[in-house]
Amino acid sequence: MQLVQQKRYAEGIAELEKANEILPHPNVVFNIARARAEAGELDTAVAGYKEYIATNPPDRVEVELVLAQLEDRLAAQKVAETKPPAPEPAGPTPIAPGEVPTPPKPAEAKSTEPQKPAAPIPQAIVGEARTEDVYEETIITASRGKQSPLDAPSSTTVITQQDIRLSGITRIPELLRRVAGMDVMEITGGDSNVSMRGFNSRLANKVLVLVNGRSVYNDILGSTFWELLSIDVDQIERIEIIRGPGSALYGANAFAGVINIIPIAPGEGKPGLRVGYGDQQQAYGSAWATGRQGDIGYRISAGYTRYPKWTREIDGGRSDVLFAPVNQFTGAESQRIDIRTSKRFGKDMSLDVGGGYANSKLDVYGIGPLNEYNFDAANGDITVDFKSKNFNARTYFTRLSGTGQAAYDYIGHTLYTSHPRQNVFNTEAEFVGTFGENITHDVHFGLGYRLKDVSWEYLRGNDIEHHGSTYVQDSIHFGKQFNIVGSGRLDYVPYLKKIVPSARASVIYKPTDRQAFRLVGASAFRSPSFLEAYVGLPIMLSVPGALYYSGNGREDGSRLQPEQIISAEIGYLNQQSDLFEFDVTAYYQRVTDLIAVQDNRNVTLSDRLRGAGGFDPSAGRYIATFGGFTNQCDTHNVGGGELGARVYPVEGLDVFANYALNVSTQDKPSSCAIPEDKRTSRHKVNAGVQVRTKMGLNGEVSWHYQSAQVWQEKIATADGVVYQQFDVRAYMLLNARLGYRFYKDKAEISGTVFNLLGDSDSDPLQMHPYGNRIGRRFMAFFTYSL
Incomplete structure (x- = not known):
């Protein structure tokens, strides 16, 4: 893009085309078309803008207006190129008595120099360049918005x-x-x-x-x-x-x-x-x-x-x-x-x-x-x-x-x-x-x-x-x-x-x-997850008939922090x-x-007096110890x-x-x-x-x-x-x-x-x-x- 800004169009376009070949991106296609338009290469510029519009970009409507203006210019340019030249005299001009004939002009040699492209197109027509670095790494998660x-x-x-x-x-x-x-x-x-x-x-x-x-x-x-x-x-x-x-x-x-x-x-x-x-x-x-x-x-x-x-x-x-x-x-x-x-x-x-x-x-x-x-x-x-x-x-x-x-x-x-x-x-x-x-x-x-x-x-x-x-x-x-x-x-x-x-x-x-x-x-x-907060899981121990009960109940009524x-x-x-x-x-x-699994606590007489522990009918075993989660x-x-x-x-x-x-x-x-x-x-x-x-x-x-x-x-x-x-x-x-x-x-x-x-x-x-x-x-x- 720096080369294009310096009007070194051929070099800039070559670099952009190389980038787009490695990793295609609509913005690069746009910039190539824009550079060609600035250089007066209307045929390839129009084709490039059409390729960009085919990707259905967010600014499609604006770029379609750019394309319409370029197509009008291209059509006018082609009409001018095909306009027939002024007709040549049918024969030699008659010579009046006593007049000296004018010698014919020598044929002009055709120039071997390459034709210069048409005049550059103003920026008001080609649109604003896509100056952001489309290949730059971006992050949206850090701030909930796109940024570097x-x-x-x-x-x-x-x-x-x-x-x-x-x-x-x-x-x-x-x-x-x-x-x-x-x-x-x-x-x-x-x-x-x-x-x-x-x-x-x-x-x-x-x-x-x-x-x-x-x-x-x-x-x-x-x-x-x-x-x-x-x-x-x-x-x-x-x-x-x-x-x-x-x-x-x-x-x-x-x-x-x-x-x-x-x-x-x-x-x-x-x-x-x-x-x-x-x-x-x-x-x-x-x-x-x-x-x-x-x-x-x-x-x-x-x-x-x-x-x-x-x-x-x-x-x-x-x-x-x-x-x-x-x-x-x-x-x-x-x-x-x-x-x-x-x-x-x-x-x-x-x-x-x-x-x-x-x-x-x-x-x-x-x-x-x-x-x-x-x-x-x-x-x-x-x-x-x-x-x-x-x-x-x-x-x-x-x-x-x-x-x-x-x-x-x-x-x-x-x-x-x-x-x-x-x-x-x-x-x-x-x-x-x-x-x-x-x-x-x-x-x-x-x-x-x-x-x-x-x-x-x-x-x-x-x-x-x-x-x-x-x-x-x-x-x-x-x-x-x-x-x-x-x-x-x-x-x-x-x-x-x-x-x-x-x-x-x-x-x-x-x-x-x-x-x-x-x-x-x-x-x-x-x-705390639902497991940690509300667990009520009977776990069978290797001792026959014994049960470890992992539960969320706390004697002091406190909660996990x-x-x-x-x-x-x-x-x-x-x-x-x-x-x-x-x-x-x-x-x-x-x-x-x-939060971690807490140390087990054996059932006590006071537990039994308040109705905790004892036989668990769902597991068919006796609760021998309590557990759960703790901070x-x-x-x-x-x-x-x-x-x-x-x-x-x-x-x-x-x-x-x-x-x-x-x-x-x-x-x-x-x-x-x-x-x-x-x-x-x-x-x-x-x-x-x-x-x-x-x-x-x-x-x-x-x-x-x-x-x-x-x-x-x-x-x-x-x-x-x-x-x-x-x-x-x-x-x-x-x-x-x-x-x-x-x-x-x-x-x-x-x-x-x-x-x-x-x-x-x-x-x-x-x-x-x-x-x-x-x-x-x-x-x-x-x-x-x-």
Whole structure:
């Protein structure tokens, strides 16, 4: 664009065409057409504007007026070129008597110089140039509005379509592993748990996961079932990761951060399919259709995945064990369909309507003494999303239901068969406005309501909760260098019967346009899940006739308090060079009131006098001890840092690497007997290389290292539920993919390998003490797009 502004049109157009060949974008097509028009090349300019209009851009009406004026000029130019020349005299001019004849003029030599193009077209006709960098990375989750990561008030990372495609990874949690500070723990083929900056766990509950801004939080257990999403990785445009507390904008459960999975928009891209098959009967299938008719776009996708368990924990020949009537080798088997449409109303207004459905058989690990659990579940949503310049609104309904039971237990025990159900209705409205001149304010104000309707045989208490929220955010810009962002939110939590506040403040200083310093302070909370708040679960002990009752009743009438976090961080991001970028962050977190399984308490005479304990007819056993959930008495002080870089030495070659440090200590009063928490690896490293060649070969090699951990887990014994300590050794993962594109880049064959070095029976990789022992996996894929 700088070359075009300097009127070096041929050079500028050549660069733009090269960019559009690598990654097509309508704005680049517009700028090429505009440059040709400025240069007077009306034929190719008109063709370029028509190509741009065919993408149905928001400013289609304005550009159609530009095109009409250019077509009029082109028609007039062609008429002028075809106008016949003045006629030549029919013969020699007669000579009067005595007149000297004039010698004929010599024929003019034809010029060999190239013809100059027609006069340039004024800017008033060709339209305003698209000066924004369409290839620049953008974030919408950090501030609920589109912005550069340089302007974001939190630490951010984007996983792009290129990262997804070149990695060959088909599971979203494994994609997240490549991000600095992320904790990813794979327990079975269908159970992956994700946290950030520590505190990962079974049924991980410290991160809020969104799909295009819609929460997919499981209110029953407080976790995310990744295999129950109605989209697969081929439908994802990008994944935005916001590290650090996010409750100031997103409320309860955005405790450690936010992950927003942003699908490809309706009408974008091309139809296609991808199928894959691998060892141990792994399978993957995805097909999608997309198109646009005028202002209406649509996208329809369907998919299937099957991931086996890495290992089976109990041999099928055991005569003393009762097994659930499911395939004991299945980690996850899922079918999904997703339909989304979008309607434009002018340049700044749109309405999106759609829904998705997924059915999955999952093998997951619960918390406390209830370990391997099979869940046959269905999950669906209906979503309506309205966007305009100053007002946004979203309403959605989701339903999760299914049948769950323990994978196995001893003969004479129960499999705890149950039928969980969750209905959620959510609506939110947001007002957006910008005002000011020298000092500008970008203000967001929102209101929200969430209805939770939950039932489960092992819950005692409220089935329906009404949640309300309000938030405000002001981004104050002082020129181009300083930006102050203040965010605050109030959430009403029915279980707590009170309003919980959250806040975030950020100061951003940009010494240049392409580098930024960031100072952030924030608070967040996680409210108790329905399981933690209303549990009423009888658990059979190994002692015949004895029962451990996990319940939410408290003798003093108190309630669980929300988990709380206060965080401070300082960061620096540098994107000065076209050849590399890097960022560095240091943070401190103070965490209190973590919710955990409480120590068991034996039944006493006073319990019997007030009617507690005794024989439980539903289980046919006597209650010997009580349990449930409690807030831990310790305070966690967590310090750490993240360093990441990405290098682009030549076109088609990307090198990335990052490192995360996490150091945690605990403050405990003398009466607090909580074990030392060492479940977070102190060191994590990622590194990788991506390659794209013009001949069609492409791929990636990535490496991950994680240092050792020590897990404190509670298990059921004859004496009740007690802590035990488990060591998890340090491990490495080496993953690779190689692909070849052919048939005009429409088709591709590829192969991927997960854990290339990990096939040792003597020292297998294990990410959790209860988890499967993870080996090597291969998959082959075929992809085709129209």
